Amino acid sequence: MMKKSLKPFRDIIALALGHLTVFKHVFKRPVTLEYPEKKLPLNDNFRGEHALVVDNEGKLLCTACGTCQRVCPSFETIEIEKEKNESGKFYPKNYTIDLNKCIFCGNCVQYCPFGAIIMTKEYELADEKKSALKLDINTLKKNYSDSIIKKTVKSKR
Amino acid sequence: MTKNRLKINIGPQHPSTHGVLRLVLELEGEIIKSCEPVIGYLHRGMEKMAENRTYLQYLPIVDRIDYLSGFFNSFAYCNAVENLAQIEVSKRSQYIRVLTMEMNRLSSHLLWLGTFLLDMGATSPLFYTFRDREVILSLFEELTGQRLMYNYYTFGGLRHDVSDDWLDKVGDFVKIMPKKIQDYEDIITNNPIFTTRTKNIGVLSKNSTLQYSITGPNLRATGIRVDYRNSKQETGNKEHNSHGLGYLVYPELDFEIPTAKTGDSFDRYKVRVEEMKVCLKLISQCIDWLKSNTGEIISPIKQHLLKVPEGEFISNVEAPRGVCSCYVKSDGSGNPYRVKWRTGSFYAVQILPKLLENTFYPDLMAIFGSLDVILPEVDR
Ligand code: SF4
Ligand code: SF4
Numbered sequence: 001m002m003k004k005s006l007k008p009f010r011d012i013i014a015l016a017l018g019h020l021t022v023f024k025h026v027f028k029r030p031v032t033l034e035y036p037e038k039k040l041p042l043n044d045n046f047r048g049e050h051a052l053v054v055d056n057e058g059k060l061l062c063t064a065c066g067t068c069q070r071v072c073p074s075f076e077t078i079e080i081e082k083e084k085n086e087s088g089k090f091y092p093k094n095y096t097i098d099l100n101k102c103i104f105c106g107n108c109v110q111y112c113p114f115g116a117i118i119m120t121k122e123y124e125l126a127d128e129k130k131s132a133l134k135l136d137i138n139t140l141k142k143n144y145s146d147s148i149i150k151k152t153v154k155s156k157r
Numbered sequence: 158m159t160k161n162r163l164k165i166n167i168g169p170q171h172p173s174t175h176g177v178l179r180l181v182l183e184l185e186g187e188i189i190k191s192c193e194p195v196i197g198y199l200h201r202g203m204e205k206m207a208e209n210r211t212y213l214q215y216l217p218i219v220d221r222i223d224y225l226s227g228f229f230n231s232f233a234y235c236n237a238v239e240n241l242a243q244i245e246v247s248k249r250s251q252y253i254r255v256l257t258m259e260m261n262r263l264s265s266h267l268l269w270l271g272t273f274l275l276d277m278g279a280t281s282p283l284f285y286t287f288r289d290r291e292v293i294l295s296l297f298e299e300l301t302g303q304r305l306m307y308n309y310y311t312f313g314g315l316r317h318d319v320s321d322d323w324l325d326k327v328g329d330f331v332k333i334m335p336k337k338i339q340d341y342e343d344i345i346t347n348n349p350i351f352t353t354r355t356k357n358i359g360v361l362s363k364n365s366t367l368q369y370s371i372t373g374p375n376l377r378a379t380g381i382r383v384d385y386r387n388s389k390q391e392t393g394n395k396e397h398n399s400h401g402l403g404y405l406v407y408p409e410l411d412f413e414i415p416t417a418k419t420g421d422s423f424d425r426y427k428v429r430v431e432e433m434k435v436c437l438k439l440i441s442q443c444i445d446w447l448k449s450n451t452g453e454i455i456s457p458i459k460q461h462l463l464k465v466p467e468g469e470f471i472s473n474v475e476a477p478r479g480v481c482s483c484y485v486k487s488d489g490s491g492n493p494y495r496v497k498w499r500t501g502s503f504y505a506v507q508i509l510p511k512l513l514e515n516t517f518y519p520d521l522m523a524i525f526g527s528l529d530v531i532l533p534e535v536d537r
Contacts, residue, residue, distance in 0.1 A: 010347070011347075011349035014347030014349060018343060018344040018347075020343075021340050021343045031288045045299060070214075070461055071213055071461045073216075073217045073218050103218075103306070104303065105306070107214075110316060119302075
């Protein structure tokens with residue numbers, strides 16, 4: 001048990017030490033960032049808005065196999081309209097991802113057997129209309145070309 | 158209700174309730190005479206959700222049960238499924254799981270420390286803890302792709318391996334962290350305002366913690382050394398801890414389990430700060446192992462076609478807020494038949510009426526904050 005008469009002194013020392021520790025931080029560089037003007041660099045694994053991979057000939061890698069639908073935890077988020085082309089191969093006539101329902105888990109990217117879908121580093125998705133968050137096939141293609149221009153495409157593992 | 162009793166309502170939208178908790182209090186002057194927690198504002202149907210999803214589809218959702226320690230929930234669920242389907246987990250995966258979970262525990266305790274002191278009116282520690290937590294979250298973002306909802310574990314392994322570069326970064330963080338923890342202690346531990354508001358306030362007795370099934374640091378603050386990470390337990394109640402002790406590679410690692418004596422708010426603070434140091438110790442051991450050993454990470458099983466044989470399993474994990482248990486019952490199909498969660502915070506809320514009786518109203522948030530309750534975990 002601490003002597004009663006000593007307690008005020010110890011308290012003062014403790015308070016002084018505390019204040020000194022806080023004071024030390026005054027001279028340190030700030031760790032915060034003025035967000036909309038400056039942004040933190042994102043790394044390659046970041047899970048942002050989706051994009052469909054387009055190969056050099058401008059064709060989609062996606063074969064409309066539907067695996068991404070089956071692994072998606074949120075129902076009816078990915079909708080695929082499947083069609084056969086002249087050579088008898090399936091391709092997606094339409095492919096929509098509803099970001100209102102998406103939880104950005106990355107399952108669709110992880111389990112796609114053809115590496116046909118990726119996630120870009122785009123994360124500022126706020127919009128006035130809900131419908132703007134429903135990405136159709138053209139937006140998804142455009143996301144891919146945009147992300148290549150901005151070099152924000154996710155590297156393949 | 159007598160004439161001089163006042164019934165007031167705290168929350169559900171209250172800055173100190175760490176989510177949405179409603180407390181109905183009866184006050185006599187400044188003294189709390191009764192308290193009734195009203196929970197359920199954050200109920201999302203986590204358990205029911207499992208029943209119409211496949212095992213893999215449910216996996217990203219479990220991170221959201223306790224958003225501050227997603228890895229623990231993920232592991233509890235993966236572990237249950239792995240045991241049911243008899244999936245082997247490689248040693249390297251296990252070490253990475255321990256590494257990520259301990260980092261997660263550290264980040265969770267850091268957030269608790271900041272907000273707990275904010276509840277009591279100290280603002281500076283919040284910024285310091287958030288600064289250090291930010292480092293961990295950026296490392297997680299680099300590894301998994303997101304800061305809180307990791308979805309990194311898969312059945313039988315992990316999504317991808319950690320790089321040496323990443324391990325170096327974690328190593329750097331572990332080196333600077335002890336100094337930061339010392340800073341917190343300099344500011345907080347002996348501060349007379351802090352000690353008068355926490356010492357001998359909100360005392361949890363050994364008996365009542367056991368009666369109310371309180372686990373985690375809140376239990377260890379009363380002096381009972383129960384920790385599921387440790388395979389050698391010092392507890393009288395043997396059948397209570399029959400399985401799941403010393404899970405993963407914890408028995409191979411060297412660490413001690415901090416405890417305190419009286420079980421007041423101050424002891425709960427002390428135990429958590431000591432636990433942060435233990436986390437650092439475990440993290441550096443994992444880094445050493447991972448740097449000198451290689452192994453397979455990606456499990457060969459087809460995750461999205463996984464069918465689990467009939468059976469049931471409970472996996473217990475020592476999460477930052479107490480034992481997190483996941484019960485999975487399978488009927489042999491691709492969807493779980495039933496998933497049940499047991500989370501530490503739920504029990505900490507249940508003890509509030511007992512703990513707050515005849516305490517002063519200004520102590521309410523100091524006591525509640527010290528229990529480290531997080532509401533999404535209570536309501537699921
Ligand atoms: S994105 Fe991949 S998984 Fe989805 S339909 Fe196309 S090929 Fe199949
Ligand atoms: S990220 Fe997850 S929730 Fe979003 S579309 Fe892909 S699988 Fe579905």
